[in-house]
Amino acid sequence: MELSTSDLPTGDQPATRRARSSADLRHQLIAAAMVEFASHGFEGASTRAIAARAGAHQPQINYHFESKEALWKAVLEQLLDEIDAELGLDGADASRETMVGVIRGLVRFAARRPELNRIMIQEGTNPGARLEWLVETHVAPRARLLTDLWDTLVRRGEAAPVPSTIIYHLLIGAASLLHANGPEFRLLFDADPSSPEVVDAHSDALVALLLPTPT
Amino acid sequence: MELSTSDLPTGDQPATRRARSSADLRHQLIAAAMVEFASHGFEGASTRAIAARAGAHQPQINYHFESKEALWKAVLEQLLDEIDAELGLDGADASRETMVGVIRGLVRFAARRPELNRIMIQEGTNPGARLEWLVETHVAPRARLLTDLWDTLVRRGEAAPVPSTIIYHLLIGAASLLHANGPEFRLLFDADPSSPEVVDAHSDALVALLLPTPT
């Protein structure tokens, strides 16, 4: 390979350079792993490719993380933190505007960071330990927030009368596939899936379909 | 390994037994590859696992198919034939009932054969030769049929005013994710994603959302 510290973004103070550099590499490995896991799945992504993308050697993954699976969990924890920040679902009140914000946020996030949906789709396909960890510790509580909100709106007649168990995957699929499969969209329609025009039209459509305004 | 002809469903007439058995194995390999490709992606699926699932030895794949990729193409051609039979989109007239049938067919097919959506989602994620082959030779013409139908209905006011480029992935995502991620749905809601109740509720919801009846 051929790596030197000058290849990486260097810190400043010598006193903190080492610690910062170490934390930086951790983040770079997580960022690289995010892309590789999203593209090739857990099994298909290789630690060598992840390390190369981060400008590091393959054994550094096992030095900074316990295993490939621990790195995968770190990736998902970061992604879920990011979508929480984008949606702000937990503290919100049960209103139509909240739901509008959630829908638009889902589309915006899927366009900005398609990796989360790609990884979740990959894992949601196969039963197993990774899916159980994902659902039990991360997906279930967030899904609960969304289904509760939806049920409230339906009860008030502010949302289409669709069971919340159905609406969950329906909404996430409708909001994310266009961006998870961005390359396919680009080939099919010769348009940029992450352009503001597409994202806006996509969000507007979903809001209009799911939260019809009683005229 | 330990294989004998008695492990496989045997033919009848000795005159045709060899040829039938060969065609049978081809089909069994395609069926096995369908499951493996859907679960682990093209790169993650191993020819040994495919062969084992079909009750065959790994080199038989290269005997009956040119390569792993040729087997993958055979899988997709079979799946696309199946969904064509389910939807019957090509000869249909441009009516609301046709669209209702398409929507219900998409959901029904995703529930019965989640493998197509799983494979397409995997491939739609990464630019490359496989995606280009898929889109150019198979997806684009079918997508065209659907977007043309949609545009006609929108012009007539019989469908929600959503651009057909947006509706394509929106509809397919909304119709398929629940079933592509069946294992996740099962864990989340403790329900069978392929049960008639779920499939019906899912279809009804999509029809109601996309083709609102002007009351």
Next chain:
DNA sequence: ACTTGTGCTTATCACACGATAATATTAGTA
């Protein structure tokens, strides 16, 4: 009975995988 052809089985190729051990290098401290 003999040959031919089709498909199966075994062995093996060169390479990629995740993980670990051993060594080298560096930074911080005394």
Next chain:
DNA sequence: TACTAATATTATCGTGTGATAAGCACAAGT
């Protein structure tokens, strides 16, 4: 400058990968 702890680097382990070659089994045709 010596020493120590942290990180980087190299080498290597056992295993799995897709593909191919060589030889075998057996039915079909003569």
